[in-house]
Amino acid sequence: MNVNDFDFDLPEELIAQTPLKDRAASKLMVIDRDKGSVENKQFPSVVDYLNPGDCLVLNNTKVLPARLLGEKEETKGKVEMLLLHQTGEDEWEALVKPAKKIKVGTRVSFGDGLLTAECTEIRDQGLRIVKFEYDGIFLEVLDQLGEMPLPPYIKEQLDDRDRYQTVYAKEVGSAAAPTAGLHFTDEILERIRAKGIKIAYLTLHVGLGTFRPVQVDDVEEHDMHSEFYQLDQETADLLNDVKQNGNSVVAVGTTSVRTLETIARDEQGKFKGSSGWTDIFIYPPYRFQAIDAMITNFHLPKSTLIMLVSAFASKELILRAYEEAVRDRYRFFSFGDAMIIL
Known part of the structure; x- marks a missing residue:
């Protein structure tokens, strides 16, 4: 399968540069796999597509202000x-x-010496292992000096760094936000609970894979970067009960999808509390074992993420939906609009 099979034309002005004032004000595209249909709604109507007994699965990773300038x-x-x-x-x-200027032993200063780093190991593709020196608590120093690591296609400054966090962000360690979750407000989550829909949390710390384009022609030759995930046993038991009762597991974001599919693949379709590193790469054809629906944003052309949603809904349906999104002036990527695939 060729990477160009997942290409589409996207006008640059549709790449959302800033978040909307209201998190929930985005559009919602509803894709029904059985009907092959595409509808246009507003995000708060997402509650209408969830049923009592279903379980919404959210990634509670919290983004580090991980971009340092020194x-x-x-x-x-x-x-x-x-x-x-x-x-x-x-x-x-x-x-x-x-990267070429940073060799073993090179020292870098941040914040006039408030934080210093020494390179201790060279890895490929611009990666380095660095050892930090500082006074106090590292996360507090990082919070003072670091910037949010926005994707390279976002050129605007982010005035409020909390807008690149979900309202339920908890576990610190991510290099990027699980952006499908940015649309949810406390009010929408409360409406979901009130309807009898369960809400569960897992953690996947988004890493280098988010920033790396696919650089090979043959999709199967692409190497995914590993990311850390964690799911506790109580949540695993809840998800198993949901499945056993014939209800749906609805994953919010491709990070939740990848975590759940990693666990279900290793447990023959069941869920089990576990943690570790996953480099799962989902592309057509793929047999999903964990999820029944997903909520996601609109992704980069030729990216691993558009391949994942194409595996879930079919490449033809997804590319048709993307064409309609361009015609209807949807906002794309991290601060853009959302879709739910049923």
Whole structure:
């Protein structure tokens, strides 16, 4: 399967640069796989497509202000560092620019020395292992100096960093937001509970894969970067009960989908409390074992994410829906509009 099979024309002005003032004010495209139909709604109507006894699964990861701007101590050359995940005590894997200038032993200063990093290992594709030195608590220092790691297609400054967090964000460690969840407000979540729909949480810390394009022609040759996930046993039991009772597991975001499918694949279609690293790559054809519906945003052309939703709904239906979204001036990507696939 060729990566160009998942391409589509997207006018640049449809790439949402800023979040809407009201989280829930976005459009909602409703895709019915059985009917092959596409409808246009507003996001608050998502509640109408969930039934009592169903379970909505949310990724409660919390984005680190993981983008650091500093300078080399020796030359004062500018350095940008994106923290991806912790590898040891005060030690992190980071994506560094310009990577060629950062060798083992290179020291980088942030905030006039409030935080310093020394490169201890060189990895491929611009990755480095760095060891930090600081006074106090690392996350507090990072909160003071770091910026939200917005995707490269967003050129505007983010005035309120909380708008790149879900209202239920809890577990710190992500390099990007699980953006399908950005549409939910406390009010909508309360309406969902009041209708008799269960809400469950898992954690997947979004990592480097979010920032890496597919650079091969043959989809099957693409290597996914591993990301850390966690699901507790109480939630696993709840999901098993939902399935056994004939109700639907509705995943919010591709991160939730990938976590649930990783676990169900390893447990022959069942859920079990577990944690670890997943590099699952879902593309057509794929037999889903965990989820019955998903809520997601509109994704980049030729990306692993549009491949995932194409595996769930069929490539033809998804590309037709995307064409309609372009015609109807939907907002795309992280701060854009949403779809629910039933």
